[in-house]
Amino acid sequence: MKPNKYYRRRRGILRGRFNPRLLPNPHTILRRLWIIYGNTNNNGYWSLCCPFHKDSDFSLSLHHLDGNYFCHECGAKGNILDFYMEVTGKDFIKASTELGAWEISYDIYRYR
Numbered sequence: 739m740k741p742n743k744y745y746r747r748r749r750g751i752l753r754g755r756f757n758p759r760l761l762p763n764p765h766t767i768l769r770r771l772w773i774i775y776g777n778t779n780n781n782g783y784w785s786l787c788c789p790f791h792k793d794s795d796f797s798l799s800l801h802h803l804d805g806n807y808f809c810h811e812c813g814a815k816g817n818i819l820d821f822y823m824e825v826t827g828k829d830f831i832k833a834s835t836e837l838g839a840w841e842i843s844y845d846i847y848r849y850r
């Protein structure tokens with residue numbers, strides 16, 4: 739039997755892509771993590787209790803718009819997704835899926 743186009747099976751292949759534009763703002767992410775923050779300082783940073791070491795004073799600075807953070811005591815630093823991953827212990831794909839920044843597309847033009 740000659741294979742024709744009806745014998746080609748259409749397969750959906752799950753693919754994902756990280757889209758940083760879909761990340762929620764740092765307010766939303768911190769509220770989701772139940773992290774308390776106050777007002778920003780003059781450079782636009784919040785001072786938080788660092789979740790990565792035992793912190794008694796507010797030694798972690800997190801920017802309120804771009805989400806970059808660094809800790810003055812333990813040296814932890816990164817972006818807001820790193821922060822979320824570190825606090826929740828989730829990997830990149832899981833964390834960005836939870837935050838709604840992982841776009842899933844079905845590649846329907848793959849045939850077998």
Ligand SMILES: [Zn+2]
Pocket residue numbers: 788789790791793797798809810811812813814
């Ligand atoms: Zn720290």
